[in-house]
Amino acid sequence: MTGNRTIMCYFAAMKEIRYSLGQLYDFTVAVFDAIGCPGSDAHTAAGVLLSADLRGIDSHGIARLSGYVRLQEAGRVNPVPHISKVHETPSTAVIDGDAGLGLVVAPLAMRTAMEKARLAGTGWVSVRNSNHFGIAGYHAMLALEEDMIGIAMTNASALVAPTFSIERMLGTNPIAVAIPAGEQPPFVADMATTTAANGKLELLQRQSKAAPYGWVQDKHGDATTNAHALREGGSLLPLGSDREHGSHKGYALGSIVDIFSAVLSGASYGPWAPPFPAYVPMPENMPGQGLGHFFGAMRIDAFRTAETFKEHMDHWIGRFRQAVPANADQKVLIPGDPERETEALRRVEGIPLVASVIDELRELAARLSLTGHPFSS
Amino acid sequence: MTGNRTIMCYFAAMKEIRYSLGQLYDFTVAVFDAIGCPGSDAHTAAGVLLSADLRGIDSHGIARLSGYVRLQEAGRVNPVPHISKVHETPSTAVIDGDAGLGLVVAPLAMRTAMEKARLAGTGWVSVRNSNHFGIAGYHAMLALEEDMIGIAMTNASALVAPTFSIERMLGTNPIAVAIPAGEQPPFVADMATTTAANGKLELLQRQSKAAPYGWVQDKHGDATTNAHALREGGSLLPLGSDREHGSHKGYALGSIVDIFSAVLSGASYGPWAPPFPAYVPMPENMPGQGLGHFFGAMRIDAFRTAETFKEHMDHWIGRFRQAVPANADQKVLIPGDPERETEALRRVEGIPLVASVIDELRELAARLSLTGHPFSS
Numbered sequence: 001m002t003g004n005r006t007i008m009c010y011f012a013a014m015k016e017i018r019y020s021l022g023q024l025y026d027f028t029v030a031v032f033d034a035i036g037c038p039g040s041d042a043h044t045a046a047g048v049l050l051s052a053d054l055r056g057i058d059s060h061g062i063a064r065l066s067g068y069v070r071l072q073e074a075g076r077v078n079p080v081p082h083i084s085k086v087h088e089t090p091s092t093a094v095i096d097g098d099a100g101l102g103l104v105v106a107p108l109a110m111r112t113a114m115e116k117a118r119l120a121g122t123g124w125v126s127v128r129n130s131n132h133f134g135i136a137g138y139h140a141m142l143a144l145e146e147d148m149i150g151i152a153m154t155n156a157s158a159l160v161a162p163t164f165s166i167e168r169m170l171g172t173n174p175i176a177v178a179i180p181a182g183e184q185p186p187f188v189a190d191m192a193t194t195t196a197a198n199g200k201l202e203l204l205q206r207q208s209k210a211a212p213y214g215w216v217q218d219k220h221g222d223a224t225t226n227a228h229a230l231r232e233g234g235s236l237l238p239l240g241s242d243r244e245h246g247s248h249k250g251y252a253l254g255s256i257v258d259i260f261s262a263v264l265s266g267a268s269y270g271p272w273a274p275p276f277p278a279y280v281p282m283p284e285n286m287p288g289q290g291l292g293h294f295f296g297a298m299r300i301d302a303f304r305t306a307e308t309f310k311e312h313m314d315h316w317i318g319r320f321r322q323a324v325p326a327n328a329d330q331k332v333l334i335p336g337d338p339e340r341e342t343e344a345l346r347r348v349e350g351i352p353l354v355a356s357v358i359d360e361l362r363e364l365a366a367r368l369s370l371t372g373h374p375f376s377s
Numbered sequence: 378m379t380g381n382r383t384i385m386c387y388f389a390a391m392k393e394i395r396y397s398l399g400q401l402y403d404f405t406v407a408v409f410d411a412i413g414c415p416g417s418d419a420h421t422a423a424g425v426l427l428s429a430d431l432r433g434i435d436s437h438g439i440a441r442l443s444g445y446v447r448l449q450e451a452g453r454v455n456p457v458p459h460i461s462k463v464h465e466t467p468s469t470a471v472i473d474g475d476a477g478l479g480l481v482v483a484p485l486a487m488r489t490a491m492e493k494a495r496l497a498g499t500g501w502v503s504v505r506n507s508n509h510f511g512i513a514g515y516h517a518m519l520a521l522e523e524d525m526i527g528i529a530m531t532n533a534s535a536l537v538a539p540t541f542s543i544e545r546m547l548g549t550n551p552i553a554v555a556i557p558a559g560e561q562p563p564f565v566a567d568m569a570t571t572t573a574a575n576g577k578l579e580l581l582q583r584q585s586k587a588a589p590y591g592w593v594q595d596k597h598g599d600a601t602t603n604a605h606a607l608r609e610g611g612s613l614l615p616l617g618s619d620r621e622h623g624s625h626k627g628y629a630l631g632s633i634v635d636i637f638s639a640v641l642s643g644a645s646y647g648p649w650a651p652p653f654p655a656y657v658p659m660p661e662n663m664p665g666q667g668l669g670h671f672f673g674a675m676r677i678d679a680f681r682t683a684e685t686f687k688e689h690m691d692h693w694i695g696r697f698r699q700a701v702p703a704n705a706d707q708k709v710l711i712p713g714d715p716e717r718e719t720e721a722l723r724r725v726e727g728i729p730l731v732a733s734v735i736d737e738l739r740e741l742a743a744r745l746s747l748t749g750h751p752f753s754s
Contacts, residue, residue, distance in 0.1 A: 121469035167701040177629075179633075221704070252566035259693065287689060298501065308643075312664060312665070320647065325541055326594075326598030331541065
């Protein structure tokens with residue numbers, strides 16, 4: 001019996017229901033509206049959040065909606081922020097997010113970088129006093145609309161131990177770079193500076209599977225396959241996994257993201273970055289305000305004509321697609337390929353949500369008295 | 378006897394002689410002078426080259442001097458380049474290196490980025506038609522003199538296979554980022570976007586040692602510890618080593634460096650990047666001119682006062698130095714620590730050169746009829 005029950009629970013946890021983008025979008029707007037976000041902000045935030053679900057980064061999409069609401073309820077997110085530019089030069093700005101949703105602050109900051117780029121060739125914006133901004137790739141990709149290269153990064157609450165350490169000092173601190181092409185789809189890299197993103201680890205936890213060696217270490221700094229090691233005092237490992245395989249490079253990359261996002265802007269950095277879960281107490285003696293982000297926009301024609309550049313990008317991408325594969329059943333991918341393919345599929349077939357996420361959204365709908373939505377009872 | 382002979386050869390190969398910075402500098406200037414570089418260029422090139430030896434990046438220092446000379450002899454380096462700005466905006470420029478030494482072109486391009494930053498807040502320069510520029514960290518660190526963050530990257534001849542491929546498509550494409558601090562020394566990251574730099578592999582080859590798994594793959598794409606795998610059709614692996622450990626991130630980082638350095642400027646990219654060894658034929662159908670570099674300079678006070686930033690950097694660095702180590706005999710390092718310590722030591726004790734490098738330099742001195750130097754016969 002015990003064995004059967006375990007199997008049934010396992011399948012129940014894995015059961016998925018598909019929803020259309022429109023259904024999830026309307027519900028998400030209603031949620032942000034219910035917690036007091038002005039209408040346009042609710043739409044902006046919903047668009048950013050759901051771009052993660054569309055692109056297959058399920059850990060950063062609607063699965064986090066309840067988390068954002070709890071931050072607002074805990075007074076850590078200001079639903080009506082006065083977002084302001086506190087310093088600027090022709091090609092730079094510092095923006096204070098006034099504790100607003102990162103989902104709202106970040107697109108505004110990215111558009112400020114693009115405005116700067118229109119006049120000065122490039123624009124670079126460091127942001128303080130913000131919150132979690134969804135997927136970095138969304139913001140970087142805004143630049144593609146105007147034939148610019150877009151760059152986005154953010155610090156995040158500390159889960160990652162530097163090389164030689166057992167202390168969580170850095171977040172998964174992602175870097176996204178979006179580069180326009182012509183006939184080919186754009187090049188879009190969006191990566192945590194850790195060996196594996198935390199979302200991938202959470203997936204293994206839900207499935208009670210082991211993690212590959214090199215993703216996490218236990219609280220003593222020893223290699224482990226325990227996907228729950230983080231809960232037991234362990235930490236995520238920087239890209240490279242260990243010193244011999246270049247973890248000092250992943251540690252340096254995560255540090256650069258932290259410094260550009262938070263030290264340059266006046267946000268809280270390193271182990272003092274504010275946590276996403278509202279139940280985790282805020283760190284003491286925070287050296288800055290909120291989370292930090294960093295955005296860049298480079299106009300292609302500040303270097304060479306967009307037409308010539310795109311021809312060469314098409315040539316570059318075409319050549320890399322033809323790189324000799326190691327196995328006949330594999331092909332070389334261009335950064336952004338898997339996410340674009342997932343998005344094309346999900347726009348048609350809908351976005352699958354697992355039972356635990358559906359339950360959370362139902363609870364949220366009830367708590368906020370939302371009716372007429374797929375998660376309303 | 379065979380056993381003894383092997384051991385003796387091993388020690389002979391490892392035998393080192395120390396030279397003062399001044400000795401090596403004067404010799405290097407004399408070599409660049411002998412191949413026709415104008416006086417100031419010879420000094421610039423020698424300074425860049427020897428900064429690698431000082432900082433312990435022996436693979437990129439005077440050990441490569443003969444290689445630069447052979448490139449000049451093969452007509453691939455122009456000793457008297459007319460380096461020109463071919464396009465600019467307030468915060469950007471494209472520079473054509475006229476096939477000059479990267480050791481000369483790069484500092485000039487970095488200083489152009491700094492000039493731009495003085496007026497526009499930041500400066501970004503993409504360079505085409507250049508050659509190998511030494512260590513990226515040297516150029517990034519130039520920005521520190523003016524309280525700027527410095528960024529330097531370059532593409533390089535293809536040795537690295539993308540994830541899922543066995544074809545060499547990218548160079549080791551390094552990224553360097555130098556960030557000023559106050560009381561603390563600056564944060565200086567300087568890293569190849571591969572698991573291990575090629576120089577480290579060369580060291581294992583000289584010592585007939587095995588490479589750790591994850592550094593290289595053989596010509597079939599299989600994991601190997603053969604440090605000579607590259608000579609046998611294998612390839613270097615991107616940072617992350619394999620897909621499960623994030624090699625697609627290292628591949629993306631190397632690609633971004635290639636695109637910023639070469640597609641944005643009009644240099645030759647991907648598998649068409651010109652090779653450093655003069656005996657390797659130039660690729661056919663090159664899509665651009667020479668190697669490409671990319672430089673960035675961000676004025677700290679384009680974001681917040683340099684004084685406040687440096688206080689926070691000191692705080693950041695101090696806190697990371699105190700991160701709990703995994704073992705009592707280890708400590709957490711800040712990027713740039715090992716190189717700075719090596720430099721302090723070598724400025725006093727001299728720079729050790731191995732016998733094979735000394736032999737090459739003697740041969741070079743004889744060929745160029747240089748007298749009065751430690752390598753003259």
